[in-house]
Amino acid sequence: MGEVALQNVSKRFGDDVVAVDSIDASFRDGAYTMILGPSGCGKTTTLRIIAGLETPTEGEILINDEVVTNKPPQKRDLSLVFQNLALWDHKTVEENMEFGMRMRGVGKEERQARVAEIAEILRIEDKLGESPASLSGGQQQRVALGRSLVREPELLLLDEPLSSLDERLRLEMRTELARVHQELGTTFIHVTHNQEDAMTIADEILLLNNGRLQQFDDPLELYHNPANEFVADFIGSPSMNLFDATFVADGETYLDAGSFRLTIPPHVADAFRDTVDEGDVRVGMRPEALRFVTDESTPARNGTPTIDATVTIVETFGDFNWYYLDTGIGTDIVVQSADESAMENVDVGDSVTVAVEVDRLHLFDPRTEAALL
Amino acid sequence: MTDECTPQGDGHRSSRRRFIATAGLASTVGLSGCLFTGNGGQQGGANGGAANGSGDATTLTFWHQESVPHRVETFKRFLDRFNEQHENIEVRQEPQNWDEVFGKLSSALEAGNEPDFMFSLPAFTMTFQSQGDLVDVADIVESVDGERDLYDNTVTPFTYDGGTWGVPMWDMVFLDHFRTDTYGNIDTWPAENWEQWLESAAQATNAQEGRYGIVLPANKNLWTTENLYTLMIENDAYVYGPDGKIMFDTPETVETLDFYKRMFNRASPSEATSWGWAEWERSLLQGNAHSTIGFSSWIRSLQETDLADSFGAIQQPPVETGGQSRSVHYVNNIMVFNEEKKDAIRTWVQWMHNPENYGEWLANLEPTLYLPVTKAGENADSYWNHELISKYETMVRTQFKALPNASIYGFRDIHTENDLYIPSVGTLEGSHVLAEIVQQLIVNDRSPEAAASWGQQRLQEVLGVGKSEGL
Amino acid sequence: MSVNYAVYRRLADLARFALLAAVIVVFLFPFLWILKSSFEPSSLLYGEVTLIPTDVTMAHYERAIEIGFLNAVKNSLVVAVGTTILTTGASLLGAYSVLRYTYPGRGASARLILLTYMFPHVALIVPMYQLASTLNVLGHPVTLIVLHSMLALPFCLWILQAFLEDIPRELEEAALVEGATELQAFYHVTIPQAMPGIIAAGTFAFIMSWGEYMFAYVLMTTSASHTVPVALFQLLGSYAVDWGLLSAVGVIATLPVLALFWLMAKYLGKGIAKGTGAV
C-alpha cells in the first residue's frame, strides 16, 4: 500500500510567494507518477510536502487514507532520493544504505542481508566498503537509490534524480528506475523537469505550473488531449505551434490567422461549431501533425486545409527534420517531417505548402487558456 | 534546481535597529540597577569563613607580593613550621603580583572576599584604611613593640586617623651601591656632597666603552619614583606640604630635578629610561653599570659572578659637605582585614617576630634586602648567621645606620608632627606621577623648572588635592 | 626578450624567497630566542649575546618543574579543554539554530554575541569577581571556563556557521526521511559533516583560553589554581628576575598550544578564513 492523496494543499513562503496553490491529487498505489513542470513551478515543494520536510500552509496530506499532514518525515513510511543525492561522505556505502534500518532498530545481520540484496539488484555490491565520494556519478545514483529502497518503503519519492547525470547515464538510469519499479511494485513519485523522462516511463504525469495543477493523466492523454494551452505547449518536442486566430462560422467555417486561413472541412465543421464560439481563439498544431503537400498528394480532395509558407531554417536530426516556416503571422510554424522526398527536396528559401490534420487541431480559449476542442 | 523558496531573513535595516534596541535595552535595564546589588560591606566572605569545619582551627589566608619562587618557598617553610606548632591555626599564603594585585584586591573587597591579612606598604595601607577596609592593629603593634622593641620610624607611617593600621614586618632602605674596583680609583670617593658625587660618577663613565658611573632610571615604575624621592628627601623637597596639600613646585624640587638630569646625562646609560630592577641587575652583571641608588636586592644573584667581592655601599652623599645623609625606606607591613581573626593573626605575627624565626626568615627571603624592624631582630643570631648577611655585614650595618634618617612621602616629619592624614598617598604611588615627572624631565627633555611645574599640575590633577600654602 | 623575461622571473622569485625568509625569521625570532635562552646556564645569560648557546643545561627546566609550574600547565589544560568543549558545543548549537531555524529574536541574539567585542573586558573584572564570589566559584576552573567561552564564542559561532552553511540541508533531510529524529540527524549527519569546523573552532577556543591573562589572574584566587600566564608573571617578582627560569617557563607555556596548533593548523586556517567570510 502506498497511496498518497493531496487535498487542497497550498504552501506559501512569507506573504507573497505561493509555491503550491490548492492542489488536489491522488497518487495511485504502485504507480510510477512523475511530477513534471518547468523550474520554479512548485514540484519540489510538493514532493517535500509529501515527504514531510515542509508543512503545507493549507490542506491535508493523506497516506493510505491516514492524515499525515503534521507527521514528521521519520514517521511516514517513505523515502526520498534527493536531487543532489545527499549521500553521507563520512559513512561508507554500506553505512549509508543501512542507516534507515539502523534508525528502526533492525538487527545487524538483517541489515547486512538487505543491503547485500539491494546492492546486487543495483550492481554496486563491490562498492559497499567505499566512501560515496570515491564513486562515479552513476554509482552514486545507485547508492542513493539503494539507500531509499533497502528498507522497502511503501512510497519512494525521487527529486530530479537524473538531472546531474550525463545523457547516456541518464538514459541508462531511467531504464533502471523503470525496471526497479516493476520489480518492487512500490509507489514512485518522481519529480522532473524533463518531459522526455516523464513521457517514457511514467504511468501517470502530474503537470504543474506556477504552483497550480495543470493536468494529471497518463502520458498519452497529456500528449493528445492537453487540458490547456500550457500543457499543450509544455508536452512534446518540438513544442506545439501556437498562434492567434479568429474562428469564423458564417456559412463557411474557417480559422482566420490573418495571413492564411484554415478551412474546416465540412465533415468536422459541425463539431467545431458546437463547441467553439465565434471569435478569437488560440490554435495549436503539433509539428508532427503537419505534412508537406507534394504534387503526388491531393489533400484538398478531402478538404484538408493547407498553408503556404517559405522555409527559413532546416534542422537535421538524421531520421527526421525540423522545418521553420514563415507564414506571415509573425511566429514560425515548425514542421517535423520524416518524409524522405520532403527531406531531400525542401530547402531554405523554398516556397512550400503544408497540410494540417484537422483531427489533431487544438483550440484554446485565449483568456482562460483552457482547451476548447 | 531547487524549487523551494527559502524565506529571507529580515533585512539588515530592521536587524540593525533591533541590534541597537538590544543594546539600548541592556543599558536601560542596567540603569534600573535591580539586577545588581553591590555587597561591598560584607566582611570575611565565602572563602574560608570565620572558622572552618575542623574543630576550632582558624584558617588564615594572606596575600603577599613576594611571588618569585625562592621567596614563596621561604614563606612556605615558615608557614609549615608555624602550622605544625599551632594546632588551632592554619596559615596559607597566596602570592600576588604588584602590578596587578590592586585590581584583584579591589574586586575582592567589593565582593567581601578579601584575604584575612595582606603584606603591604605604607601608601597602599593608607589607601585601604581611608576606605574603611582595615582593622586597627594598635594592640598587635604594641605587643610586638613590647616584646621586640620596634623602631619608631617603622611604626609612624601606620599611625594616623586615631589608630595603627599596619604591623611592620620588615624594612628596606636605599643606599648608594657601587663597584669598589671602579670607584676605588676615584679620589673624590666616597663623595662628601652631591657635586662630588656627580663628578665621581662622571669619572667612572666612559660611554664609548659602554661603561656608566651610575644608573638613574626614568621609567614609569616604582623604582624611578623611589630614586627621585630619595633625592628629594635629601634635599628637603616635598610632595605634600605641611597642610597636606601639594607642594611640589619648590626651589628644592627644581634643584633636585636639575641634579637628577645632570647626573643622568653625564653618567647614566640613556636607555635607563626604560629600566627596572631586572635591567639594572643585568647591566651591573655585564659590567656596564657601576653604581646605583637603590635597595640591596641583587646580592643573591651577584654570588654567581666575580663581582661578588667588589661591591660596596654607602649612604647617599648629602647635598652639602657635612650635611645629613637621608634616604627613602619602605616599611613592609601587614594590613588586617578580618577583625574576627585578629587573635590568630596576632599569634602568627608574634611568632614571626620571634627572633629565632624572624632573623632566619628575613635573611632567607631576600638576603640584605629585607631588614628587621625590631631591635631584637637586628641583634638576632638567626639573622646574622645567614651566609650572605655575614659576608656583607658592612653593607647591612650601613643600612641600619641609614634607617633612622629615612622616611617616605606622606609620612615625613612635617606630616607626622602635624598629625596629618593624607589618604591620597596611595593613589600617588599607584599613579607613578613622580616617575612620570622624571620621564618628562629626561624622556621629554623638559627643563627642571618646567618639569617641576608640570609635576605640580599633574599631582593636583591626579590626586584631586589642591596647592599647598607652603612652609 | 624571452631571456630577459626568464631572468626577470628568476630575480622576482629570489626576491620573493628572500622576503618570505625575512618574514619567517621575524615571526619566529622572539620565541626562538627564549627557546635558546632556556637552555643556557644563567652565567651565559648575563654575558655576550650569542645565537647558538655555547653551553647547554636543563637546569632551568628542572627548576621550573621544582617550583610546580607543571601544576599551572595542568590547570591551564583543565580550563582550556573545558573552554574548548563549552565554546564548541554552545557555538555549534547556536550556529545551527541561526542557520536552520527562524524564530523571533534570532538575529538579535546572534548580534548580542557581538557585544562581546564591544565592552571593555577590564571593566567586567569587579562585577565578575562579585558574581563568582556570590556563587562561590572563585578559583574554580569553571569560572574561567565560562569567561573564556564568552571571549571565544563570537568567532567560534562565525566559524561554525560558515561550515554549517556548506553542509547541504538535504544531508540532514535524508536522515529524517530515513527515519532519524532531528536529534539523531544532528548527531549522525551534521556533527560528522561539520567536524572540520568543530575542530577549527575548538582549536581557536583552546588557543584563546590558554593565553588569557587578566581574568585568570584576578579570578583564580589561589596559587594552586593559577593558569600558565599567571604563573609565568608570578616569576617576574619585584627586585629579582631569573631570566633562565622565565625562558624555560615561557617555552613550557607555549609548547602545548604550539603542538595543538601544529596538529590542527589545517583546520584552524580554514576555520579562520571561513569565519571571516573569506571563502
Added chain:
Amino acid sequence: MGISEYFPVERWRRGRRSWDRRTLTGMALMVPALVIVAIALIYPFLGAIQISFLNIGTNEFVGLRHYRWLIGQDVFWAVVGRSVVWTVANLALQGAVGIGIALLLHRHFFGRDAVRTVMLIPFVIPSAVTAISWQWVLNASYGPVNEWLLTLGLLSTPVNPFSEAELAFPTVILINTWRWAPLVALVVFAVLQTIPREEYEAARIEGAGIFSEFYHVTYPHLKDSLLILGLIGFLLTFNIFDLIWLLTKGGPVGVTTTLPVFIYEVAFNLRNIGRASAVSVVLFLLLVVFVALYFRQREFKESEFA
C-alpha cells in the same frame, strides 16, 4: 460560507503547533550560547553600568558625577584619540603586512603550506610569552637586536624602544601587528586562492602591470572580506588590554595608554572603579555608534552577522 471560514480554528491550532515546535527547538539551541553571554558578559556589564553611577566603597548613588568628570577630562579625550590611532594604525599595518605576505605566498612553491603554518605561530604564542620575549629581544642592555644594530653601526647607543616616548607606541603597535598580521595574511591568502586564474591572465593580456593587476583584479575580490575583517579587527583591537599592559603598562609618559589601559589605571591604580566604569560605558557607546555606522555604511549579508 460558514463562520469557520473566518475563524479557521483548526488551522490556527495546527499552524501554531508546528510553528511552536520549530521555534522552540531553534530557541533552545541558542540557549547555551546566550547563557554564557548572559553570565560572563551581560550580567557583569550591567553591574559595571550600575557601578558607574555609584561611589564604590560607600555604594552611594552619585548620578552622573563620574560621567561629568570624564567629559571634562582632557586626558580622557586624549586617550580616546590615542585609542583611535592605535586601532587605525594597527588595522592599516596588519592589512598592509597581511596582504603583502599573502601576495608573496600566492604563487605556489615547494614548502608553501609549511610557511603558511609557521607564519601563524605569533598568533598562537600566549600574549604573556610574547610580551616577555619581545621585551627581552628589544632590551637595550642585553637584547640581541640592540647588540646587532650596534655592531652593524646602525645605532650609536642602545635604544630601548619601550621607554622612548616616540618609540614606545609604534613599537607596541608593531608587536601587535606582528601578532595579528599572520591572521590577516591567512584570510587574504584564502581569498586570493578563490580568484580565477583567468582574471589574472586576462589582465596580463590587457597589459596590466603588478599594481594595476592588484588594483583591478585582486582588490575587488578582497574588498568584502576586508570589510568584515575590518569590523571584527576594529572592535578586537580597540579593546586590546593584555598585550599593552604586559609590555608597557601604558607608559612611558602615558604614550601607550589606550582606553582599556586607562580604565584599568583609573579603576585600580587610582582606585576609582566608578569612574573607570563610566569610561567603559562611554567607550561601549562609542563602539555601538561605530558599529551602527558601519552597518549603515556597508552592505552586510544577513548571514555574516546573523
